[in-house]
Amino acid sequence: MRKSITLYGLTFSLPMFVWQAAFFLAPLLFLIALSFWSVRNFRMEPDFNLENWIRMLGRAVFWQTYLRTLLLSASAAVITSALAFPCAYGIAFKLSDTARRWAIFLMVIPFFTSYLVRIYSWQIFLSDNGIINALLAKVGLGPFAMLNSVFGMMIGYLTLSFPLVVLLQLFSLVFVDKTLIEAAHNLRCGRLRTVFEVVVPASKVGLVIAALFCFILTFGDFVSPLYLGGGDPPTLSILITDTTKSGQQWPRAAVIALTMIATLLAIAFAAVSFAYRERGR
Amino acid sequence: MTDQPLVVFDGVVKRFGGFVAVDKLDLDIRKGEFLAIMGSSGCGKTTTLRMLAGLEAPTEGEIRLGGKRINDLPTWRRDTPMVWQSLALFPFLTVRENVEFSLRMRGVERTERRKRVDTWLERMQIAEFADRNVAHLSGGQRQRVALARSLVTEPEILLLDEPLSALDAHLKVRMQTVLSNLQRELGITFVYVTHSQSEAFSMADRVVIMSRGRVEQIGNAQEIYRTPRTRFVAEFLGSSNIFAGNVSNVSSHAVTISTPAGEFEVAPNAARPLAKGDKATFVVSDDRMHLSNSPPVNGLNRLETSVVGEEFVGATAIIHLEGAERIEIKAQKSHDELGELDLEPGTKVWVSWSPEATHILPRE
Amino acid sequence: MNDFNRNRLVDWALKLYVALSFGFIFAPIAASFVFSFNADRFPSLPLGGFSTVWYEAVWNDPLVWEGLRNTLIVGIVVSVLATVIGFGAAYTDFRYRFFGKTVYVALALLPPTIPVVILGLAMLAFLSSTHLSGAIYSVMIAHVVMCAPFAMAICRLRLSQMDPSLEAAAWNLGATEWMAMRHVIIPFCKPAIFSALFITMAVSFDEFAVAWFVSGLNETLPVKVLGFLQGQVSPRINVIGTFVFIASMTLVILAQILLMKRSAAPAGGAKETGAVTP
Numbered sequence: 001m002r003k004s005i006t007l008y009g010l011t012f013s014l015p016m017f018v019w020q021a022a023f024f025l026a027p028l029l030f031l032i033a034l035s036f037w038s039v040r041n042f043r044m045e046p047d048f049n050l051e052n053w054i055r056m057l058g059r060a061v062f063w064q065t066y067l068r069t070l071l072l073s074a075s076a077a078v079i080t081s082a083l084a085f086p087c088a089y090g091i092a093f094k095l096s097d098t099a100r101r102w103a104i105f106l107m108v109i110p111f112f113t114s115y116l117v118r119i120y121s122w123q124i125f126l127s128d129n130g131i132i133n134a135l136l137a138k139v140g141l142g143p144f145a146m147l148n149s150v151f152g153m154m155i156g157y158l159t160l161s162f163p164l165v166v167l168l169q170l171f172s173l174v175f176v177d178k179t180l181i182e183a184a185h186n187l188r189c190g191r192l193r194t195v196f197e198v199v200v201p202a203s204k205v206g207l208v209i210a211a212l213f214c215f216i217l218t219f220g221d222f223v224s225p226l227y228l229g230g231g232d233p234p235t236l237s238i239l240i241t242d243t244t245k246s247g248q249q250w251p252r253a254a255v256i257a258l259t260m261i262a263t264l265l266a267i268a269f270a271a272v273s274f275a276y277r278e279r280g281r
Numbered sequence: 282m283t284d285q286p287l288v289v290f291d292g293v294v295k296r297f298g299g300f301v302a303v304d305k306l307d308l309d310i311r312k313g314e315f316l317a318i319m320g321s322s323g324c325g326k327t328t329t330l331r332m333l334a335g336l337e338a339p340t341e342g343e344i345r346l347g348g349k350r351i352n353d354l355p356t357w358r359r360d361t362p363m364v365w366q367s368l369a370l371f372p373f374l375t376v377r378e379n380v381e382f383s384l385r386m387r388g389v390e391r392t393e394r395r396k397r398v399d400t401w402l403e404r405m406q407i408a409e410f411a412d413r414n415v416a417h418l419s420g421g422q423r424q425r426v427a428l429a430r431s432l433v434t435e436p437e438i439l440l441l442d443e444p445l446s447a448l449d450a451h452l453k454v455r456m457q458t459v460l461s462n463l464q465r466e467l468g469i470t471f472v473y474v475t476h477s478q479s480e481a482f483s484m485a486d487r488v489v490i491m492s493r494g495r496v497e498q499i500g501n502a503q504e505i506y507r508t509p510r511t512r513f514v515a516e517f518l519g520s521s522n523i524f525a526g527n528v529s530n531v532s533s534h535a536v537t538i539s540t541p542a543g544e545f546e547v548a549p550n551a552a553r554p555l556a557k558g559d560k561a562t563f564v565v566s567d568d569r570m571h572l573s574n575s576p577p578v579n580g581l582n583r584l585e586t587s588v589v590g591e592e593f594v595g596a597t598a599i600i601h602l603e604g605a606e607r608i609e610i611k612a613q614k615s616h617d618e619l620g621e622l623d624l625e626p627g628t629k630v631w632v633s634w635s636p637e638a639t640h641i642l643p644r645e
Numbered sequence: 646m647n648d649f650n651r652n653r654l655v656d657w658a659l660k661l662y663v664a665l666s667f668g669f670i671f672a673p674i675a676a677s678f679v680f681s682f683n684a685d686r687f688p689s690l691p692l693g694g695f696s697t698v699w700y701e702a703v704w705n706d707p708l709v710w711e712g713l714r715n716t717l718i719v720g721i722v723v724s725v726l727a728t729v730i731g732f733g734a735a736y737t738d739f740r741y742r743f744f745g746k747t748v749y750v751a752l753a754l755l756p757p758t759i760p761v762v763i764l765g766l767a768m769l770a771f772l773s774s775t776h777l778s779g780a781i782y783s784v785m786i787a788h789v790v791m792c793a794p795f796a797m798a799i800c801r802l803r804l805s806q807m808d809p810s811l812e813a814a815a816w817n818l819g820a821t822e823w824m825a826m827r828h829v830i831i832p833f834c835k836p837a838i839f840s841a842l843f844i845t846m847a848v849s850f851d852e853f854a855v856a857w858f859v860s861g862l863n864e865t866l867p868v869k870v871l872g873f874l875q876g877q878v879s880p881r882i883n884v885i886g887t888f889v890f891i892a893s894m895t896l897v898i899l900a901q902i903l904l905m906k907r908s909a910a911p912a913g914g915a916k917e918t919g920a921v922t923p
Contacts, residue, residue, distance in 0.1 A: 279414055
């Protein structure tokens with residue numbers, strides 16, 4: 001490894017650094033500055049005042065929205081993890097090698113389909129005279145109002161994060177030392193109990209990371225709450241899009257965004273600490 | 282040791298697809314004995330152990346534990362704790378939690394559990410690490426945890442799958458002593474799988490040598506060493522000189538066998554009656570070979586060889602020699618015995634042995 | 646595995662669950678495809694007749710063509726830029742050790758972990774203040790930020806399959822650093838480079854959120870779809886969705902084939918660990 005800086009080295013290393021510093025880091029830092037700007041006569045002016053922060057954080061509505069979004073994302077993380085686990089477990093332990101590779105390939109496909117189009121499809125499925133209600137009508141049930149509800153929103157969240165959570169859990173489960181499972185059986189631990197006593201603790205890191213990613217994705221998503229959840233009451237992400245597009249209240253939107261970032265950092269830190277914490281001294 | 286064997290393998294066959302890992306195994310394991318199953322990789326020894334533990338199911342045949350058939354019993358209903366090569370300690374649990382695991386599975390309640398675990402931690406001298414995470418222990422300490430974890434339920438039998446192979450030499454020897462003493466104190470049956478001769482011979486009461494899914498020989502160290510049953514065993518031990526040829530004469534007290542290297546007088550083997558013209562193989566242990574620079578006295582078999590090299594093995598040395606028809610001879614002698622001999626490579630040396638030191642293989 | 650350690654019923658139940666999960670994932674995609682050919686405007690059961698009327702509607706819609714044009718231009722430029730930048734960063738991580746390397750790698754890989762809403766807002770504000778917003782290159786700038794990490798990851802993975810002494814061997818035989826790069830490293834990384842080109846294009850293709858913030862009037866196709874979504878029931882979405890799906894899948898499959906064919910190392914996928922040899 002060469003220690004001195006060479007033109008050769010810089011040619012390859014600089015572009016990424018410059019680009020991300022200029023167009024990723026700078027905008028985020030700018031966001032912080034923006035939150036202190038003032039808005040007068042519908043125009044933004046560079047300033048340093050705490051008005052936006054006080055206004056926003058002083059409103060009960062903001063905190064209600066904050067807690068609601070937090071709760072919804074936390075629920076999504078738990079529900080998605082629970083629903084994904086049997087799927088990931090099945091793929092990791094019950095499929096042949098070839099079948100597993102196909103399953104992984106199929107699981108990657110959704111990342112390259114349009115999330116918007118899938119949400120639109122769910123609108124079709126879940127609407128009052130949509131596909132599911134039509135099927136239920138045939139057996140004399142319903143119609144159920146599934147759109148514009150938390151249920152609809154959760155379906156949307158699942159659509160967004162289920163494949164990722166399954167893949168992350170899967171990669172963790174696949175690397176569980178099989179002899180630990182055999183040892184548990186050998187020590188009188190039955191099948192189901194072994195899953196909870198051995199498999200889950202041994203894959204803890206992957207499971208926590210999967211849940212964390214689900215939380216991050218759903219925390220910032222505005223499409224599901226808006227188009228499947230009805231948008232009212234709103235989530236933080238909807239607040240940002242509303243605030244941005246209607247009028248020049250970008251500083252206020254910045255406050256919301258920064259609050260979200262701070263929350264995400266805290267939760268990510270807590271989650272990773274928990275994931276890597278060891279038992280015993 | 283009582284009459285009825287603890288474990289019986291009755292005609293057990295194990296196939297993985299087209300590959301036969303274990304081929305018609307008939308084996309009795311006695312109560313309270315230390316049995317070693319030895320062989321090179323792929324010989325079926327680990328598969329045999331795993332079938333006993335219930336981690337593999339026999340394709341044919343029956344396995345009986347305490348007289349009862351256990352083929353259909355899942356692993357967690359058998360009482361056959363095992364120590365893995367990798368030890369398979371739970372990295373997300375402390376030492377204490379690892380050791381108490383099987384007691385917890387059986388529903389033993391907390392105070393009783395704690396008592397039994399503490400007893401075993403004391404016994405294996407790891408009590409001070411009780412609340413440590415197993416990842417922070419040394420190799421030897423982890424071994425003791427693995428043993429405590431398996432023995433805490435006081436089973437009748439303990440299975441061990443090459444547990445010492447990852448340890449360095451001096452720790453290995455120390456753990457061998459620990460295991461031998463443990464087995465003797467507890468009086469339970471140990472079934473120990475290994476590829477190492479020194480481990481098997483130093484710890485076990487009986488040794489089973491396996492090759493290609495079949496048992497080549499069962500016996501104690503002396504028997505196997507002095508009277509190997511097949512050519513495979515002789516070669517596997519590595520300490521025998523093997524001569525193969527045809528019988529040229531049979532008398533009441535000796536058999537003369539004609540080999541490419543020469544004609545030799547060999548002690549007859551009651552297990553293998555021979556007639557003139559039969560093919561026969563005999564072995565001579567390397568420590569039964571005499572070396573001399575001048576031709577040996579009459580009555581001994583002799584062979585003129587030249588020295589190829591010398592190999593130091595602690596207090597002894599193995600001299601490698603080459604005789605007529607490129608036959609390879611090994612002689613293992615203490616340094617004192619070697620004394621004044623001229624052993625420069627290329628030197629002509631007479632190798633001799635008495636007919637009593639030979640053993641005709643009962644099977645070709 | 647001992648047969649009595651497994652429970653047939655449980656095994657089948659889990660496999661069924663996996664199948665149902667895939668059903669859930671692909672149902673909306675399949676529905677979109679099916680209903681794009683549905684004659685009825687309001688998609689429901691029973692199906693209306695087979696019809697390509699919506700395909701015609703999209704074909705004749707200038708807005709869609711405009712969006713597609715923007716998406717393609719952005720996609721191509723972004724994929725090239727992101728791959729170049731990503732490759733450079735991957736090589737840097739592969740070869741060099743320096744003070745602050747962790748920060749460098751973190752900066753390079755962080756963008757996908759920031760929620761797109763926040764990223765979009767930040768980009769909009771920043772680009773506006775530097776008068777770089779609302780143009781087609783605004784979307785390009787933002788997408789390179791988001792796609793370069795993927796390119797870096799793909800190239801880095803490929804580099805880790807290379808024997809690290811190959812480069813030194815080339816130097817030892819008289820090649821300069823540039824020559825070694827040209828004749829050893831890049832040829833080895835070709836499948837990864839092409840793969841990165843395709844995948845970054847696919848990612849840019851589907852990205853709607855940040856594009857919505859910064860594109861202004863130069864909307865890309867996904868942003869138009871977002872607009873359609875806000876309107877009435879619009880079967881055009883199904884048509885566009887089907888088209889985008891086929892395009893993205895083609896890109897991804899090409900990328901996969903490239904990676905698997907040229908790669909000397911075993912293909913990815915799960916490998917069992919800790920097995921005791923029989």
